[in-house]
Each structure stands twice: as structure tokens, then as C-alpha cells.
Amino acid sequence: MYKAIAAAIILSATVMAEPAPLRFERTHLSERTYEAASVFDVNNNGTLDIFSGGYWYEGPDFTTSHKVADIRHVDTYYDCFSNYPMDVNGNGRLDIVSGGWWNETLLWRENPGDGGEWKTHEVKKVGNVERCLFCDINGDGQMEVLPVTNPVHIFQLVRDEDGKGTGEFRQYTVPVGGGGHGIGCGDINGNGRMDLVFATGWLEAPEDPLNNLEDWVWHDVFEFGLASVPILVHDVNSNGMADIIVGEGHDYGLYWMEQGRDNDGNQTWTRHDIDMERSQFHDMQLVDLDNDGNLDLVTGKRYYAHNGNDPGADDPLFVSYYKINNGEFTRHNIDYGPAGEASGVGIYFWIEDINGNGWLDIVAPGKEGLYVFSNQGKN
Numbered sequence: 001m002y003k004a005i006a007a008a009i010i011l012s013a014t015v016m017a018e019p020a021p022l023r024f025e026r027t028h029l030s031e032r033t034y035e036a037a038s039v040f041d042v043n044n045n046g047t048l049d050i051f052s053g054g055y056w057y058e059g060p061d062f063t064t065s066h067k068v069a070d071i072r073h074v075d076t077y078y079d080c081f082s083n084y085p086m087d088v089n090g091n092g093r094l095d096i097v098s099g100g101w102w103n104e105t106l107l108w109r110e111n112p113g114d115g116g117e118w119k120t121h122e123v124k125k126v127g128n129v130e131r132c133l134f135c136d137i138n139g140d141g142q143m144e145v146l147p148v149t150n151p152v153h154i155f156q157l158v159r160d161e162d163g164k165g166t167g168e169f170r171q172y173t174v175p176v177g178g179g180g181h182g183i184g185c186g187d188i189n190g191n192g193r194m195d196l197v198f199a200t201g202w203l204e205a206p207e208d209p210l211n212n213l214e215d216w217v218w219h220d221v222f223e224f225g226l227a228s229v230p231i232l233v234h235d236v237n238s239n240g241m242a243d244i245i246v247g248e249g250h251d252y253g254l255y256w257m258e259q260g261r262d263n264d265g266n267q268t269w270t271r272h273d274i275d276m277e278r279s280q281f282h283d284m285q286l287v288d289l290d291n292d293g294n295l296d297l298v299t300g301k302r303y304y305a306h307n308g309n310d311p312g313a314d315d316p317l318f319v320s321y322y323k324i325n326n327g328e329f330t331r332h333n334i335d336y337g338p339a340g341e342a343s344g345v346g347i348y349f350w351i352e353d354i355n356g357n358g359w360l361d362i363v364a365p366g367k368e369g370l371y372v373f374s375n376q377g378k379n
Contacts, residue, residue, distance in 0.1 A: 008176040015275040015322070016330045018148070021291055023376040024334050026343070029062055030370040034078050036348035037365040040085040040094050042111065048354050050372070051096060052104040052365050053080045060355065062372070068118045069109060074102050076307055076367055081153070082132040082348050086143065088157060090164030099147050100131030104149045106132070106155060126153055131229045131347055135185035137194050137209050141215065145169070148229055150179020152203070156210065172210050177203050177218030182248060186233020188242050197244055199227040221269060222257070228281050234295065237327045247281025247299060250310045254281050254299070256281050256327070274322065274329045279312030280305050288349050289321050289360055290378065297322040297329070300345030303367050319344040319364055319373060334362070334373055343371040
């Protein structure tokens with residue numbers, strides 16, 4: 001199984017927790033329980049708006065909402081697990097790329113530009129879409145779309161000679177490896193290419209990743225369970241090698257895997273626990289939240305990800321960030337408490353400086369409603 005790659009050694013640690021040096025103002029924007037959200041200028045008036053599931057909210061105060069579409073509702077879920085803004089048809093208005101579990105379809109919703117409802121376009125029926133990953137696979141500065149399915153499908157927006165979207169996507173399917181719950185992208189081996197990482201291994205990208213699909217190489221070296229989407233690729237300990245950060249999407253656990261080399265030069269992976277006290281780390285991001293020039297890990301609970309059937313489902317909700325400190329992670333709570341009083345981050349949350357004060361804010365959707373955490377800077 002491990003080929004030329006050595007097995008991981010599991011190490012345990014307890015996360016340090018300190019009072020957050022940042023101050024956030026929390027706004028409960030809506031009781032609507034969509035689990036995905038994003039921020040962009042929907043109506044091209046120069047002001048950022050919030051988009052979440054079946055509605056968008058006008059900035060700057062977000063008190064006026066507009067219906068986008070009827071979203072299929074199954075049990076406690078809306079069949080909308082990503083809200084990525086992309087000008088798909090090249091008309092200068094940002095549309096939304098999404099996908100869902102029950103419809104098994106990658107799709108995009110067309111921004112009408114007049115405040116009316118949005119037309120839904122089917123891209124491809126690909127199977128249950130846990131979520132989509134958006135990543136520049138070939139280094140051309142444009143994001144490709146990867147629905148979290150097995151096998152690995154990559155969808156590239158077809159652009160005209162001026163670089164504008166045509167409304168069509170071209171599909172590529174990697175014939176080896178990957179798939180399942182958990183996906184991320186990043187340069188694992190330091191050759192400047194965008195590799196893909198999964199819960200059971202990683203896919204090494206060839207020089208021309210979309211046209212040389214047979215040249216992707218699968219390394220089956222992990223076993224993470226129902227891993228986060230995304231799995232993050234980041235040099236945690238600043239030693240020049242990319243490590244990975246993994247959350248358990250439906251169980252307790254947040255940890256990082258340190259990349260190293262054995263005496264023969266083979267790749268090794270050593271696990272370090274970050275936070276084993278909390279569960280349902282389904283979505284995570286790396287941003288400089290406190291403006292100190294270093295990336296921070298921002299995450300939170302996906303509340304009732306499996307309708308209360310996951311370990312820790314009824315534990316308090318949380319939105320937190322972790323100072324990485326070369327692998328000595330320190331946790332800072334932004335929000336923490338029981339359902340009805342606190343928020344998690346859903347399946348697809350968004351970070352952006354919404355109010356233009358120079359500090360990144362957090363838009364957190366979920367089954368507990370839609371929240372905005374406005375970053376007020378340091379206490």
C-alpha cells in the first residue's frame with residue numbers, strides 16, 4: 001500500500017486555548033437554514049452583498065433579501081452545498097456555481113441582474129455532491145470546479161478568445177485514485193504543480209494536468225475517515241515542505257500531518273493532534289485574520305451535519321480560529337455556546353472584508369441560521 005512512502009507515526013497533543021485578541025460583532029442575519037454562503041457584488045452597484053442558498057442580501061446592511069430560486073428541501077437539508085461566485089456566461093455579472101447531494105448534479109444559477117429569480121442550469125449529473133472544491137488546477141489564474149465525487153471529475157469553464165465565460169464547462173476525469181469524503185488541493189511535493197489530496201491519499205499532478213490525465217500518480221498513504229472539505233495544504237512548521245491539515249467532518253478531531261523524509265529519502269507523514277475536544281470540522285480556511293502577516297486556521301462546527309447522529313452532535317456550537325505558530329496551535333473562540341445561542345460555520349462559509357475596515361469578516365451559514373461576524377480588530 002505504501003509503496004516508497006513510509007508509514008505515519010501518531011503523536012498526540014492538547015490544543016492551547018486563550019482569550020481571543022480580536023473583537024467580533026455578531027449579527028444574526030436570518031433564520032433561514034441554508035448551509036452555504038458567499039460574498040460578492042450581486043447587483044453590480046459597487047457594494048458587497050451576501051448570497052446564501054435561495055436568497056441574497058443587499059449590502060451594506062443586509063436587511064433586504066431577494067429570492068434566488070426554490071431549493072430542494074430534504075429532511076433538514078437544502079440541496080445546495082456550495083455558493084461560489086463565477087461569471088459563467090461572460091456577461092459581467094457573477095453567477096453561482098453549486099451542487100447538491102440529492103439531485104446528484106453540478107449546476108450553476110444565472111444572475112438575472114434585475115432582482116428577479118435566477119435560472120438554474122445543469123452542468124452534469126455526477127453523483128452525490130458532498131460539496132465542490134474550487135482550485136486553479138492548471139495554473140492559468142482561473143478556478144476549476146471539482147465536485148466531491150468518486151471518480152475525480154474536474155470541470156473547466158470554457159472561455160472565448162477574450163477570456164469570457166461561454167456558459168459551458170468542459171469535463172475531465174482522472175482515471176486513478178481519489179474520491180470520497182474529503183478533498184483539497186496544493187503543491188504537495190514542491191514542484192510547482194497543484195496536486196490533489198484526499199482522505200486516503202494524494203494525486204500527484206503531471207506537467208499538463210488536464211490534457212495528460214493518464215499521467216496523474218496516486219499515492220495511497222492516508223486513512224482519515226470522513227475528512228473535511230477542504231483538506232488544507234500548508235507548510236505548518238515552516239521547514240519548506242508542505243504539510244496537510246485535516247478536520248473530521250463527522251466525528252471528533254482536528255489534526256495536521258507533517259511531511260518528512262526517512263533515511264532513504266522516502267516521504268513520511270507524522271500525525272499531530274490539534275484539537276480532539278470538538279467535532280464536525282467540516283469546512284476550514286487559511287487566512288490572515290489578525291493582520292500579523294501569518295495565516296491563521298479558521299473553522300467551526302457544522303451543526304447537525306448528520307441530523308444529530310454524529311459523535312458530539314449536541315455539544316456546543318463554535319466558530320474559532322487557531323494561531324499556527326509553527327505547529328504549536330492556539331485556539332481562540334469567536335463564538336461558542338448551545339444551539340439557539342451560538343453559531344457554527346455550516347458546510348461552506350465565507351471570509352471577506354465586508355465593511356472595508358481592513359479586517360476580514362466571517363459569514364457563517366448553517367442549520368442554526370445565517371450569521372455575520374464583523375471583525376473589529378484587536379482589543
